[in-house]
Amino acid sequence: MITISPAKISKVLPESIAAEIGFDVGDAIVAINGIKPRDLIDYQFLCADEVLKLEILDAGGKIHHIEIEKECDEDLGLEFETALFDSLIQCNNRCPFCFIDQQPPGKRSSLYLKDDDYRLSFLYGSYLTLTNLSHKEWQRIEQMRLSPLYVSVHATEPEVRTRLLKNNRAGRILEQLKWFQKRRLQIHAQVVVCPGINDGKHLQRTLRDLISFHTGEIPTVASVAVVPVGLTRFRPQEDELIPVTPEKAREVITQVKSLSQEFRQKYDSSVAWLADEWFLIAGEELPSEVEYEDYPQIDNGVGSIQLFIKQFTDAARELLPPQIAEPRKLTWVVGNAVEQAFQPILQQLNAVEGLEVNMHALCSDYWGQSISVTGLLTGHDLIFHLKGQDLGEGILLPSVILKHGDLIFLDDMTVEEVSIQLNTKLFPVGGVEDLINSCCQ
Numbered sequence: 001m002i003t004i005s006p007a008k009i010s011k012v013l014p015e016s017i018a019a020e021i022g023f024d025v026g027d028a029i030v031a032i033n034g035i036k037p038r039d040l041i042d043y044q045f046l047c048a049d050e051v052l053k054l055e056i057l058d059a060g061g062k063i064h065h066i067e068i069e070k071e072c073d074e075d076l077g078l079e080f081e082t083a084l085f086d087s088l089i090q091c092n093n094r095c096p097f098c099f100i101d102q103q104p105p106g107k108r109s110s111l112y113l114k115d116d117d118y119r120l121s122f123l124y125g126s127y128l129t130l131t132n133l134s135h136k137e138w139q140r141i142e143q144m145r146l147s148p149l150y151v152s153v154h155a156t157e158p159e160v161r162t163r164l165l166k167n168n169r170a171g172r173i174l175e176q177l178k179w180f181q182k183r184r185l186q187i188h189a190q191v192v193v194c195p196g197i198n199d200g201k202h203l204q205r206t207l208r209d210l211i212s213f214h215t216g217e218i219p220t221v222a223s224v225a226v227v228p229v230g231l232t233r234f235r236p237q238e239d240e241l242i243p244v245t246p247e248k249a250r251e252v253i254t255q256v257k258s259l260s261q262e263f264r265q266k267y268d269s270s271v272a273w274l275a276d277e278w279f280l281i282a283g284e285e286l287p288s289e290v291e292y293e294d295y296p297q298i299d300n301g302v303g304s305i306q307l308f309i310k311q312f313t314d315a316a317r318e319l320l321p322p323q324i325a326e327p328r329k330l331t332w333v334v335g336n337a338v339e340q341a342f343q344p345i346l347q348q349l350n351a352v353e354g355l356e357v358n359m360h361a362l363c364s365d366y367w368g369q370s371i372s373v374t375g376l377l378t379g380h381d382l383i384f385h386l387k388g389q390d391l392g393e394g395i396l397l398p399s400v401i402l403k404h405g406d407l408i409f410l411d412d413m414t415v416e417e418v419s420i421q422l423n424t425k426l427f428p429v430g431g432v433e434d435l436i437n438s439c440c441q
Contacts (some may be wrong), residue, residue, distance in 0.1 A: 004038055006030045006057050008081045016077020017070060023078065026059035039119050040083040041144065048072055083123055091116035092132055094166035095154075096239035097192055102232040102367075107412045118149060125299050127152040127190055130176050131169045141185070148186035148222055155191070155198040156209035164198060177213050181220040190225045190300055193252060195242045203252070207259050207272050214263075214271050224272040225297035226256050228281060230376075233368025249282035269293060275301040280337045281371060301373070305341045312345050312432040319436045323353035329392030330427075330439060333382060333401075335374035336361040355439055357396070360386060366411055375400040379413025383421045394425030396438055402428060 006028030012018050030036065032046040033053050046052075050072050056064040068076075091098075091114035100114050118133060118141060120126045127150045133141075140146070155161040158171030180187055189210055193199050198206065203226070213220040228244040235241070244252075253274060260270040270293065279286050289310050292303035332349075334342060339361035349357045364372040366380040375398075382395070397415070402408060407415040407428065415426050429435045 004036045004086045007037055007043060007085045009078050010081045011079035013077035013079070017068065017074065018077040021066065021068070023056075024059065028057045029054060029078075030057050030063070031055040036085075038084075038086045040080065040123060041119055041146070042085075043080075045144065047076060052076075084117070084119060088115060089117040089119075089132055089137075090114045091129065092167065093129055093170065095164060096166075096236065096241055097164075097194055097229045097231070099230065099232075102230075102235040104234050118146065121149045121151075122146040125150050125188075129165060129167075129170065130173070131165065131167050138179075142183055145185065147180075148188055151187045151189050153189045153191055153206065153210065153224075154194075155202055156206045157202060160198050160202050164194065174209065177210075177220060181213060184218050186218060186220060186222045188223050188225070188296060189221055190227055190297075192227050192229050193244070194229045195244060195248050197240075199248070199252065203255065204259070207256070211259075211263055211267075211271055214267055214269075221271075223296035225275060225300040225302050226252065226272060226278070227275040227300060228252075228277050231369075244281055246282050249278050250284070253278050253282055253284065273297055273302045276303065276305045277301060277337065277373065280341075286341060305338055308432065309341070309345060312348070312435070315432045315436060316348055319433065319440075320348065321352060321440055324355055324440050327354045327356075328439065329356040330358070330394060330396055331386070331389075331391040331424075332357050332359045332396040332435075333374075333377065333386075334359060334361050334398065335372040335377055336363050337371050337373050349436075349439055352440065356392070357439060358392070374398050376410065377401050378411035379409035379415075379418040380411050382418050386422055391422060391424045394427050395422070396435060397426045397428050399428045399430040399434075 008028040009023060009025055012023045012025060029043070031054070032043070033049060035042070035046060037043040037046055050070060052068045052070070054066045054068065056066060058064060093116070098114070115126055116128045116132045117126075118128055118137060121128045129152050141149070153161075153173055154164050156174055161170045161173055162168060164170070177187070191198070191203065191206055193203060207224065210221045210224050214222070228249065229241060231241060231243055256272060256274050260272050263269065263271045270291070273292065276286060286306055289303075289306040292306060295303050295307060298304055298307060332346070339359070342359065346357060346359050349355060362372065362377055362381055362385045363370050364376055364378065364381050365384045366378040367376060369376070402415070409418070415428065419426050427438045429438050
């Protein structure tokens, strides 16, 4: 039996209905109009009514009953500690390339949770495999029109997908895509390419199968991201995986580019895109910004570098001053995968009179990777590469390195611990405006 916990409030937005009523952080919603919300989706659906009868549990453990009248589309102004008020649907696959299984033991428990939850896919774009859904959950997806979802396909041939996911139910992916098609619901797909398993002719078959669902007014498969497998030194020895070499990257780039050109002529869209990492591994230039269309797979690293450069260029016109009042020297930490791509940004920053920004493009000693994306750098990596160096006034630290909403690295080190070890300040920066402001304040 699934237990539904009260939805604990983490933030009350100022000047909202909730603030006016007197909600406090730590209060929790038990029920709305007599129904216990299972998750943020239920909460949003139930709050669409004009009259709400709320059962509230305050931080002191006392129950309150409140009635609210509002416009049907008016938000209460509450945020919650978690999007799920019951339990996370965890993955029952045993994919050899799963990042969760490529971590060392003994870290915080949340790092080992294998999310395969359709609700987080709908709310936040996390990927699921569709192998863990019960009949009731399929019904809920249909009834509540939870679309689009983000699906890890990897292969459409039943035997290949079963081999990859180590799950006999994995071979039903084409049936499941037809289910979405019949109900006019959409997915965004990803294919993690594992050399020797689902590349070559298998990748060709997978992309053609997926593109066959990109038809009609509401294409079932809205987009496809092709991503290289990422391996760490902690991965199981028997995983049968082979790292992506520059030669393999160039082969995949040629293959997918050829198919995308064909799809573009037929559908006026590339539909399938290569993650930026392919070009970085291959040592080839990234596609132009315009080729990414409306960035449907941005969270999968498809076009993220070009988008960041574009956003920086646009913001720099307004925010980057010709000079700063007090001279500053800073260190900007990034993964070495983007070292060359970010040179134009570095040059623009250093063109500001009085500002000196030194980029340190790091590989990850922690994960055992020679080429690393920024988001996988750890506290260990910063200490390993930077200890004893002149870091200026501090380190510009991309917040993508940190646990969302917290100051903790993937290896469980805190920003404070790393700051002490390096004897300098760390300035988390969340985007281009943060980067510019941190440099020029």
